[in-house]
Amino acid sequence: MSANVIDVENVVAGYTPEVNILNGCNLTVAPGEFVGIIGPNGAGKSTLLKAVLGLVNIRSGQVLLNGDEITGKKPYELVARGVGFVPQTNNVFPSLTVRENLEMGCFLRSELLDERLAYAVELFPRLGERLDQRCGSLSGGERQMVAMGRALMLKPTVLLLDEPSAGLSPALQDQVFIQCKAINATGVAILMVEQNANRCLQVVDRGYVLDQGQNAYTGSGRELLKDPKVIELYLGTLAKQH
Secondary structure (H helix, E strand, C coil): CCCCEEEEEEEEEEEEEEEECCEEEEEECCCCCCCEECCCCCHHHHHHHHHHHHCCCCEEEEEECCCCCCCCHHHHHHHHHHEEEECCCCCCCCCCEEHHHHCCCCCCHHHHHHHHHHHHHHHHHHHCCCCCCCCCHHHHHHHHHHHHHHHHCCCCEEEECCCCCCCCCCHHHHHCCCCCCHHCCCCCCCEEEECCCHHHHHHCCCEEECCCCEEEEEEEEEHHHHCCHHHHHHHHHHHCCC
């Protein structure tokens, strides 16, 4: 039995027949670990996250959750087993209030609602001030807080984040990364895909650099930040994309 929360083993996956986005990816996330995935546009970062969640067709290889194979399982099955997911776009119900969005995250275990609502408001005090406001009227940063809060309502053991800083101002990006560290400090493992490569590697325990659907480099965030080849091939290019 694996000691990891998530194991991705030699995964080949894609959206359309005979076109592979992932070409033999490997990845692990230990309990309580904060892991980041960076790489150029089109490298397969978000596809890897979606493969873990069962949103993309895995052609070979396998994904394990706490040592049990979950390859191809439906997302709702994984949510019930402790996987939280925050997509990059369309990640709130705009016509519902903040409170209603958070309640939606607890529908599988309504008995947790009061406890987890208090937790979300403590983690994101801004949400406590806006519980009865419709999410469509919130700022981008506030919507990101709602999406993260909703994903935490079922006490996940691992949180999957797809580019949480996308479209936010530098100040709000920093706030999101601080919030991610705070969530991780409570014992929730995080697997985060992020385009802001430098900032990502500053906050994660370990990072993976994906290129053309394969692992190009892996190491601690600090190691990758200082690696001359990573700097030359990826960090410089990725910095220019922002």
